[in-house]
Amino acid sequence: xxxxxxxxxxxxxxxxxxxxxxxxxxxxxxxxxxxxxxxxxxxxxxxxxxxxxxxxxxxxxxxxxxxxxxxxxxxxxxxxxxxxxxxxxxxxxxxxxxxxxxxxxxxxxxxxxxxxxxxxxxxxxxxxxxxxxxxxxxxxxxxxxxxxxxxxxxxxxxxxxxxxxxxxxxxxxxxxxxxxxxxxxxxxxxxxxxxxxxxxxxxxxxxxxxxxxxxxxxxxxxxxxxxxxxxxxxxxxxxxxxxxxx
Amino acid sequence: xxxxxxxxxxxxxxxxxxxxxxxxxxxxxxxxxxxxxxxxxxxxxxxxxxxxxxxxxxxxxxxxxxxxxxxxxxxxxxxxxxxxxxxxxxxxxxxxxxxxxxxxxxxxxxxxxxxxxxxxxxxxxxxxxxxxxxxxxxxxxxxxxxxxxxxxxxxxxxxxxxxxxxxxxxxxxxxxxxxxxxxxxxxxxxxx
Numbered sequence: 001x002x003x004x005x006x007x008x009x010x011x012x013x014x015x016x017x018x019x020x021x022x023x024x025x026x027x028x029x030x031x032x033x034x035x036x037x038x039x040x041x042x043x044x045x046x047x048x049x050x051x052x053x054x055x056x057x058x059x060x061x062x063x064x065x066x067x068x069x070x071x072x073x074x075x076x077x078x079x080x081x082x083x084x085x086x087x088x089x090x091x092x093x094x095x096x097x098x099x100x101x102x103x104x105x106x107x108x109x110x111x112x113x114x115x116x117x118x119x120x121x122x123x124x125x126x127x128x129x130x131x132x133x134x135x136x137x138x139x140x141x142x143x144x145x146x147x148x149x150x151x152x153x154x155x156x157x158x159x160x161x162x163x164x165x166x167x168x169x170x171x172x173x174x175x176x177x178x179x180x181x182x183x184x185x186x187x188x189x190x191x192x193x194x195x196x197x198x199x200x201x202x203x204x205x206x207x208x209x210x211x212x213x214x215x216x217x218x219x220x221x222x223x224x225x226x227x228x229x230x231x232x233x234x235x236x237x238x239x240x241x242x243x244x245x246x
Numbered sequence: 247x248x249x250x251x252x253x254x255x256x257x258x259x260x261x262x263x264x265x266x267x268x269x270x271x272x273x274x275x276x277x278x279x280x281x282x283x284x285x286x287x288x289x290x291x292x293x294x295x296x297x298x299x300x301x302x303x304x305x306x307x308x309x310x311x312x313x314x315x316x317x318x319x320x321x322x323x324x325x326x327x328x329x330x331x332x333x334x335x336x337x338x339x340x341x342x343x344x345x346x347x348x349x350x351x352x353x354x355x356x357x358x359x360x361x362x363x364x365x366x367x368x369x370x371x372x373x374x375x376x377x378x379x380x381x382x383x384x385x386x387x388x389x390x391x392x393x394x395x396x397x398x399x400x401x402x403x404x405x406x407x408x409x410x411x412x413x414x415x416x417x418x419x420x421x422x423x424x425x426x427x428x429x430x431x432x433x434x435x436x437x438x
Binding site: 011016022050055057058067071072196 | 289396
């Protein structure tokens with residue numbers, strides 16, 4: 001399989017990734033490889049195959065009956081006959097439901113996401129250019145003030161998907177952190193509320209995609225629980241960084 | 247991929263087909279996957295999180311994730327149960343880390359064995375029993391400190407930094423132990 005491997009380090013890196021040992025810049029680099037290098041992705045799958053038995057050997061245990069209905073609720077509705085604004089609203093609501101249930105978030109976060117989603121159409125009006133095709137992958141590793149923690153971001157332009165890893169970031173119970181991209185005029189556009197300790201995937205509004213490019217400035221602000229309120233100024237900046245093409 | 251008439255490969259093929267239908271947005275197929283795999287994946291979540299409530303939430307995350315990402319599954323490249331097992335492992339570890347409960351020290355070998363096996367026989371899903379036995383044998387051949395590091399990362403959710411700290415060695419030392427362990431594992435499992 002990989003016997004005559006010219007790059008053994010590369011294969012071991014895939015193993016380290018599957019074991020979950022990597023963090024910070026190493027993790028960012030590997031995520032980049034995973035997203036764009038099919039050979040590396042293949043090696044990751046091979047390591048998953050090799051290591052899965054380490055956890056999969058526990059005796060099967062039937063989960064409580066209440067779990068399936070919760071999953072069913074989280075993925076519903078899968079289809080809506082309406083189109084146009086109605087369908088969009090349903091999509092947004094569904095995304096919201098998924099968010100809430102996927103990460104087990106608070107109602108406060110759900111409310112802030114509602115604001116975020118409602119704000120979406122405004123960005124759409126403001127933007128003109130469609131996102132460029134075949135854009136490079138963007139990554140940012142944002143050190144968080146006064147802590148050894150970093151917020152790791154990866155943006156895959158083709159999928160309008162931003163993944164945010166906030167491992168280690170703890171909630172103080174009274175504040176949330178909100179992530180923003182700064183446009184050319186210095187205007188802030190919310191990308192969402194970052195859940196402490198979670199790894200989350202944000203669907204980026206395609207209209208906002210042009211603002212996500214190499215060198216784009218990102219700031220993390222401290223906000224009341226649930227994120228900033230519409231019409232209010234953003235809270236104090238606690239961290240900032242830039243996207244780098246990888 | 248071998249195609250056979252035995253129950254294990256039939257179960258595997260049914261599972262692969264169901265994941266394909268989940269990718270196409272068929273909710274009934276997600277339920278089918280859930281019925282076939284949830285006892286196995288719940289056991290994984292419980293083993294990692296050691297907390298029923300957390301494990302239930304992690305299990306829910308896994309299937310909601312699957313609903314969104316089933317299109318990424320490629321049956322030519324990965325067995326469905328290993329792929330799902332790693333998804334469950336990753337979601338459970340996300341929760342473990344979020345709760346600050348990473349286990350960087352030795353992870354008990356038989357952590358899940360005190361749990362009654364109340365689920366249906368899901369072992370037919372693990373179509374490669376021999377391969378699994380081989381993997382365990384290969385793990386057993388590692389030096390104790392290497393084996394503990396591998397297990398505390400994969401099961402305990404510990405990063406390099408945390409494993410090194412728990413075992414009281416410099417980061418660089420831990421990295422070389424793990425890399426040697428991975429290389430040995432690969433050679434052992436692939437039958438070199």
